[in-house]
Amino acid sequence: MGMEVFKDIYENRHKYQKEWKEKTGSKMIGYFCTYAPEEIMYAADIIPVRILGSHEPQNVTEPHIFGMYCPFCRDVLAQGLKGRYDYLDGIMIAQSCLHVRQAYTSWDLHIPVGFSYYLPMPHRVTNAGAKPFLRQELIDFKNAIEAWTGKTILPEDIDKGIEILNTTRRLLRQVWDLRKAENPPITGQEAIYMVLACQFGDKREVNKLLEEALNELKTRKIDRETGNRLMIIGSEDDDIAFINMVETICGATFVMEDHCTGSRYFWNQVVPQEDRYAALAARYCERPPCPTKDWAQPRDRLVWALDMAKQWGVEGAIIVQQKFCDPHELDIPAFRKAFEAAGIPTLFLEFDVTVPLGPFRIRVDAFLEMLRQEDLF
Amino acid sequence: MSKGQLYPTEPLKTWGLAKQAREDFYLDYRDCHAKGGIRWAGGAWALDALTYGLGDDVFSITSEPYGASCAFNKDIAMKCMMTTEKYGYARDLCAYMRIYWGSVLTKGTYPWGGDYPIPDFIYQDHICCSHAKWYQVIVDHEPQIPMTCIDVAAGPFMPGTDVKIKPHAVKYVADQMLEAAEWLEKTTGRKFDDEKFIEAVKTECVNTSLWADICALNKAVPAPIDEKTMYSLYVLNTLCKANKRITPVLKEVYEDVKDRVARGIAAVPNEKARIMSDTQPPWGFLKVFRYLERYGVVSIGSLYTFGLMGIWEVKEDGTWGGRTLPWEKGVEIKTREQAAYVNADWNLSKPEFQHFYHPKYKTRMMSRIAKEWKLDGVMLHYNRGCEGLSLGIAENRLGLLKAGVPVMTFEGNMGDEREFDEVATMARIDAFMETLGLKKDY
Ligand code: SF4
Ligand code: SF4
Numbered sequence: 001m002g003m004e005v006f007k008d009i010y011e012n013r014h015k016y017q018k019e020w021k022e023k024t025g026s027k028m029i030g031y032f033c034t035y036a037p038e039e040i041m042y043a044a045d046i047i048p049v050r051i052l053g054s055h056e057p058q059n060v061t062e063p064h065i066f067g068m069y070c071p072f073c074r075d076v077l078a079q080g081l082k083g084r085y086d087y088l089d090g091i092m093i094a095q096s097c098l099h100v101r102q103a104y105t106s107w108d109l110h111i112p113v114g115f116s117y118y119l120p121m122p123h124r125v126t127n128a129g130a131k132p133f134l135r136q137e138l139i140d141f142k143n144a145i146e147a148w149t150g151k152t153i154l155p156e157d158i159d160k161g162i163e164i165l166n167t168t169r170r171l172l173r174q175v176w177d178l179r180k181a182e183n184p185p186i187t188g189q190e191a192i193y194m195v196l197a198c199q200f201g202d203k204r205e206v207n208k209l210l211e212e213a214l215n216e217l218k219t220r221k222i223d224r225e226t227g228n229r230l231m232i233i234g235s236e237d238d239d240i241a242f243i244n245m246v247e248t249i250c251g252a253t254f255v256m257e258d259h260c261t262g263s264r265y266f267w268n269q270v271v272p273q274e275d276r277y278a279a280l281a282a283r284y285c286e287r288p289p290c291p292t293k294d295w296a297q298p299r300d301r302l303v304w305a306l307d308m309a310k311q312w313g314v315e316g317a318i319i320v321q322q323k324f325c326d327p328h329e330l331d332i333p334a335f336r337k338a339f340e341a342a343g344i345p346t347l348f349l350e351f352d353v354t355v356p357l358g359p360f361r362i363r364v365d366a367f368l369e370m371l372r373q374e375d376l377f
Numbered sequence: 378m379s380k381g382q383l384y385p386t387e388p389l390k391t392w393g394l395a396k397q398a399r400e401d402f403y404l405d406y407r408d409c410h411a412k413g414g415i416r417w418a419g420g421a422w423a424l425d426a427l428t429y430g431l432g433d434d435v436f437s438i439t440s441e442p443y444g445a446s447c448a449f450n451k452d453i454a455m456k457c458m459m460t461t462e463k464y465g466y467a468r469d470l471c472a473y474m475r476i477y478w479g480s481v482l483t484k485g486t487y488p489w490g491g492d493y494p495i496p497d498f499i500y501q502d503h504i505c506c507s508h509a510k511w512y513q514v515i516v517d518h519e520p521q522i523p524m525t526c527i528d529v530a531a532g533p534f535m536p537g538t539d540v541k542i543k544p545h546a547v548k549y550v551a552d553q554m555l556e557a558a559e560w561l562e563k564t565t566g567r568k569f570d571d572e573k574f575i576e577a578v579k580t581e582c583v584n585t586s587l588w589a590d591i592c593a594l595n596k597a598v599p600a601p602i603d604e605k606t607m608y609s610l611y612v613l614n615t616l617c618k619a620n621k622r623i624t625p626v627l628k629e630v631y632e633d634v635k636d637r638v639a640r641g642i643a644a645v646p647n648e649k650a651r652i653m654s655d656t657q658p659p660w661g662f663l664k665v666f667r668y669l670e671r672y673g674v675v676s677i678g679s680l681y682t683f684g685l686m687g688i689w690e691v692k693e694d695g696t697w698g699g700r701t702l703p704w705e706k707g708v709e710i711k712t713r714e715q716a717a718y719v720n721a722d723w724n725l726s727k728p729e730f731q732h733f734y735h736p737k738y739k740t741r742m743m744s745r746i747a748k749e750w751k752l753d754g755v756m757l758h759y760n761r762g763c764e765g766l767s768l769g770i771a772e773n774r775l776g777l778l779k780a781g782v783p784v785m786t787f788e789g790n791m792g793d794e795r796e797f798d799e800v801a802t803m804a805r806i807d808a809f810m811e812t813l814g815l816k817k818d819y
Contacts, residue, residue: 062771063771063774063775064771064772064775065771066759066767066770066771068469068759068761068764068767069764095530097506098505098506098733098764098765098768099506099764101733101768102736102768102769102772105735105736105737105769105772106772108735109736109737109772118734118735120530120531120532120546120734122528122530122531122549123503123509123528123530124503124509124526124527124528124553127528127553127556128552128556129548129549129552129553129556130528130549132545132549133531133545133546133548133549136543136545140543291510292506292510295503295509295510295513295526297513297516297517297520297524299513321467323469324469324764326469326470326471326506326507326510326764327506327510329466329467329469329470330466330470330506330507330510330511330513330514331510332465332467333464333465333466333514333517334514334517336465
């Protein structure tokens with residue numbers, strides 16, 4: 001089977017989703033942020049599908065989102081305006097940053113769908129009141145889904161949703177553990193394809209693929225040098241062209257990342273408890289936070305990322321700045337300072353919709369050269 | 378009346394009073410330690426009524442008005458922003474925030490003299506991505522300052538309409554306030570006084586509803602006050618909306634403006650057309666409003682000036698006015714818990730909060746203003762300095778156009794003059810005025 005299957009789902013996501021929909025007859029909801037409670041959608045036999053951009057220049061969002069907002073949110077909206085997700089039956093967002101919220105609201109205003117839902121996911125996730133608040137919001141979301149589909153969601157349906165998601169999370173964690181090896185059996189690019197396939201595909205199918213891949217990875221030897229072990233940190237990032245360049249041309253490997261298109265998406269499980277909605281609320285409040293939800297001092301996400309960097313033997317960190325991404329911009333100086341203090345040099349790159357491979361290659365090469373020099377002395 | 382003048386005009390009587398109250402605020406904050414008081418920092422939207430539970434000698438500085446005050450002084454603003462950039466913070470972040478950080482990090486930039494007076498604690502709220510993070514960064518640089526922050530992004534609420542708040546959302550915010558009350562006691566070592574807190578909650582209701590009533594008086598033709606004047610008045614609630622010292626000032630302003638309406642006193646003597654703006658103006662370039670006057674155009678305010686610190690509701694007759702005070706609806710506040718609930722409910726209905734959830738709410742409110750305040754057009758400031766209030770603004774433009782309201786846009790920045798093109802903006806205004814059929818009077 002190989003790792004290609006995940007790449008295939010990523011690259012042909014729309015074909016996959018349309019065919020899957022035809023085959024299963026399931027409804028599909030597009031979601032805009034990984035705080036979306038996918039368990040409740042699976043409980044209703046709805047397939048949640050993440051909406052990501054396409055990394056192509058576009059000219060359709062100008063009337064809808066003012067140019068000072070992140071290119072990612074505009075790229076996301078462009079997909080809707082261009083009709084690429086026309087198979088979606090509904091959309092939803094669990095409140096995260098301001099920017100991506102605009103992609104959701106413009107979609108809501110201009111692209112007709114049968115169901116649209118804004119879930120005010122709390123920002124102060126560590127506060128005692130956040131979980132009860134979210135619990136009630138999750139119940140309200142469940143009620144809205146029931147009203148829309150006409151199907152009652154029973155506790156055992158939620159259990160089924162939790163089981164599906166927890167399986168995905170458990171399998172991905174096992175794959176991530178393999179990346180700790182001196183010569184990881186999987187590249188950073190392949191790992192990202194895996195996570196993205198989980199966000200785009202029906203997890204009931206993707207889980208089987210993950211299991212097969214995991215078996216294969218346990219004995220897999222890849223025909224490449226690991227080179228410098230890198231971590232990539234920052235905003236949403238499915239900038240595969242960049243990851244590919246660093247790994248195939250510059251000769252390094254991403255062994256860990258702090259992205260919602262990576263580890264942040266699946267890191268912690270739902271711990272079952274009698275009150276299913278309380279269990280779900282706990283999971284979403286306790287996951288490695290998105291920067292907009294991380295108000296701690298020191299930052300929870302930073303403590304987590306540093307710990308991961310140590311455990312995964314990271315030598316250098318590339319800090320990716322999605323242009324105009326305020327939540328991340330507010331963390332970057334603290335991240336750079338803390339990583340440098342921990343002896344992990346950082347390279348800071350500002351990203352837009354397309355990746356300027358030439359200039360970035362020069363900068364990455366120089367960064368790696370610096371890391372290698374450090375090895376010499 | 379001079380040639381071209383259509384209405385009588387005269388200065389606002391309460392102008393000096395409002396100006397003094399504003400001055401006192403910044404001086405009190407700076408000097409309060411000498412008198413044994415406490416000072417704290419937080420945003421203009423912080424649920425500040427709570428801090429009055431610590432006593433009458435507790436003074437705050439609100440970050441956005443502070444940023445605006447510095448921005449008005451272009452030299453200070455530039456110096457502060459340069460420092461912030463040197464520390465590695467991106468140039469596209471909230472301009473107030475960058476100025477504020479720069480002022481904390483740069484000696485001698487407190488506009489009322491001296492260095493920025495470091496607060497004893499930070500008490501913030503969060504609905505914009507920059508709110509809690511603003512002060513998290515301050516604590517990165519001043520780690521000794523204790524900080525807490527309340528999440529107020531609990532869902533939309535527009536009193537008198539079908540957009541209702543869920544009780545559990547109000548409770549979520551109120552519970553955080555109760556927790557914060559304990560935190561304040563612990564942090565300051567002072568006893569929290571429930572009576573004082575209840576009094577402050579009531580004061581905030583009065584002050585913010587009263588501000589809405591003042592703005593509603595501007596429905597009159599000619600408009601008794603223009604937006605540039607409103608900036609100097611609305612600021613009182615942005616500084617200390619729960620402070621009882623503000624109430625008599627606002628009451629006098631209300632009487633003053635009412636009297637102007639009764640006597641037909643105009644803000645702009647040649648008023649021929651009425652517009653509103655949106656979001657914070659480019660503070661270093663308020664002359665834009667004077668330029669409008671040459672066309673006989675008055676800006677009657679904006680959702681920003683009305684709704685940043687005014688609390689509104691749709692009245693029984695279908696018009697917009699100051700929200701009915703809780704006790705006028707039979708709600709008696711007797712306990713700390715009740716006070717927190719009332720305060721949370723009141724604040725969640727802030728008009729400027731609503732567009733954070735969906736631009737359709739803001740378009741709805743702006744279309745209402747366009748109709749009730751008898752407007753000829755809208756000038757939207759695509760404000761690169763504030764991603765919070767520019768959120769959804771392009772959709773507001775489309776929505777207003779759909780509602781038949783002429784709209785012009787101009788790009789700028791409330792605090793960073795490097796992002797404002799004065800000449801291009803004036804040219805856009807000229808073109809807009811032409812489409813409205815207006816010619817310059819002078
Ligand atoms: S890149 Fe940043 S600003 Fe853009 S959607 Fe992601 S978190 Fe929000
Ligand atoms: S961006 Fe605007 S809304 Fe957000 S903190 Fe700054 S001034 Fe306030």
